[in-house]
Amino acid sequence: MIRLRRVTKIYKGNIYALEDVTVDIEKGEFVFLVGPSGSGKSTFIKLLIKEEEPTSGQIYIADNNIGELRSWKVPYLRRKIGCVFQDFRLLPHKTVFQNVAFAMEVTGKSRQLIEQQVPEVLKLVGLGHKLDAFPDELSGGEQQRVSIARAFINRPPILLADEPTGNVDPSLAAGIVKLLEKINSVGTTVIMATHDREIVNTFRKRVIALENGRVIRDQDRGVYGYE
Amino acid sequence: MNKLLYVLEETLSSLRKNVILAVAAVAVVAVSLGILGLVVLGVNVLSNTIKNSESKVGEINIYLKDEITETERVEMQRVIESMPEVNKEKIVYKSKADALNEFKSQHPDNPELWELLEENPLPASFVVITLDPAKVGEVANRLGEDPAFQGKYERIKTASPVIEKLENVYEKFRYVGFLVVIVLAVVSVLLVSVTIQVAIFARRREIAVMKLVGATNWFIRWPFLTEGMMEGLAGALIAIITVFVVKIWLWNPLKESLAFLRMTMSESLLWVLVPVIALGGILIGAFGSFVALRRFLEV
Numbered sequence: 001m002i003r004l005r006r007v008t009k010i011y012k013g014n015i016y017a018l019e020d021v022t023v024d025i026e027k028g029e030f031v032f033l034v035g036p037s038g039s040g041k042s043t044f045i046k047l048l049i050k051e052e053e054p055t056s057g058q059i060y061i062a063d064n065n066i067g068e069l070r071s072w073k074v075p076y077l078r079r080k081i082g083c084v085f086q087d088f089r090l091l092p093h094k095t096v097f098q099n100v101a102f103a104m105e106v107t108g109k110s111r112q113l114i115e116q117q118v119p120e121v122l123k124l125v126g127l128g129h130k131l132d133a134f135p136d137e138l139s140g141g142e143q144q145r146v147s148i149a150r151a152f153i154n155r156p157p158i159l160l161a162d163e164p165t166g167n168v169d170p171s172l173a174a175g176i177v178k179l180l181e182k183i184n185s186v187g188t189t190v191i192m193a194t195h196d197r198e199i200v201n202t203f204r205k206r207v208i209a210l211e212n213g214r215v216i217r218d219q220d221r222g223v224y225g226y227e
Numbered sequence: 228m229n230k231l232l233y234v235l236e237e238t239l240s241s242l243r244k245n246v247i248l249a250v251a252a253v254a255v256v257a258v259s260l261g262i263l264g265l266v267v268l269g270v271n272v273l274s275n276t277i278k279n280s281e282s283k284v285g286e287i288n289i290y291l292k293d294e295i296t297e298t299e300r301v302e303m304q305r306v307i308e309s310m311p312e313v314n315k316e317k318i319v320y321k322s323k324a325d326a327l328n329e330f331k332s333q334h335p336d337n338p339e340l341w342e343l344l345e346e347n348p349l350p351a352s353f354v355v356i357t358l359d360p361a362k363v364g365e366v367a368n369r370l371g372e373d374p375a376f377q378g379k380y381e382r383i384k385t386a387s388p389v390i391e392k393l394e395n396v397y398e399k400f401r402y403v404g405f406l407v408v409i410v411l412a413v414v415s416v417l418l419v420s421v422t423i424q425v426a427i428f429a430r431r432r433e434i435a436v437m438k439l440v441g442a443t444n445w446f447i448r449w450p451f452l453t454e455g456m457m458e459g460l461a462g463a464l465i466a467i468i469t470v471f472v473v474k475i476w477l478w479n480p481l482k483e484s485l486a487f488l489r490m491t492m493s494e495s496l497l498w499v500l501v502p503v504i505a506l507g508g509i510l511i512g513a514f515g516s517f518v519a520l521r522r523f524l525e526v
Contacts, residue, residue, distance in 0.1 A: 049439075071444075072443070072444060075438075075441040075442060075443045075444065076443075077441075078438070078439065078440065078441035079440070079441035080441075083439055089435065089436060089439070091433060091436060092432075102433075102436065102437075102440070103436075103440040106441075106442035107440065107441055107442060108446075150440070151440075154440070154441075
């Protein structure tokens, strides 16, 4: 599903964000991308949605080299990849329903389909009763659920989550990951970048550990780190 | 259909949000296109007037005293014909009756002008065309000094100095006018571009989310482009109204009161101007948005 071949990303000022990374992620996998801040997790995710270009190396998504993708096709790549961020990125003046519906509107879905699917997905994430609430009326955990609903509403085959529990109350963090697990169980490939040791150790998924831009460990049913 | 509604909704809500800037942009577009319209009409009037006069270049009018005899008149004609600079086939003698008829046909709308007259005040005249228009002054002088003409004419008139002045004015008016229009058009483009920049900035969160969920580049751009084009079109409509107001309330009375200048405006030009101004407004708007999108919205 996702293949990185000797991918290196150097930012301005000769800062190595990723160095010689080769990784294969199969369809339907759930992967924790772990490592301390600045280890290259966010860059990894930005490269997958073509927000950044690798300095060298190739990235394949569903056997397509995305480095060769014409810029007008990038939006279609992004429709296949749902994204969730630490800061939620919800629109403050739109309700929960409108925030999720927005992802369907801008990709040209019909009003009828929107009316039908948005409540369904919001129910799936446990917010079926808060359709008309505004983001600032919700807790961090609830806001993150809205953003997951928005990422998932168009049923992308891949879901990327960059520190999704970072701004969520620790007691609610496990609930967020369980939700991602649920989305993974219907066949969605999920990659979650995190430095939450407890979460990683609890859920026991494949772990790809980054340090200073290099993959230092890739382990099935792994833990956060050896100690 | 869905998409169209979306674009319209976004455009209108965005226009509402930055009303003051949008009004300024519309006003500047209106001023520049309004001036364009007036300059085009002004150029037309001037060039028509010059054309009317130009057919008289090289023309000398010799207005005769009423009391001259037939023999004296024939003698004068012979003198004229003897001059090598004169186009002999185009020497015309206009009797007093001819002059009156010509006057009537030039002012068909004002019959009262001549009905008031008890007798014909217009003099008989010779109309002489020189082969080389530049020789007009010289020929007129020589005729005036010829013994056959002494004491027998009222006035000898040549048209060219007036035309020269008019042509000078025309050239200046045309260059200055179009220069002003170009400068104002550039200013309008920049101002529209600023309103679109503000609109882009106001919606940066939405734009970020749109990119994230895979909205196509044109889906993101369209509302901004239509916003610019609507500003341009609004300005154009104001300009069109202004041009018509000027035509009806300023030009028409002016033409009446300065009827002796025989100024004319090609009326059909007015109807050519309407689509040209409308299109100009839309183009200014589209170009302004385009500049803003290029600089501030990398998709």
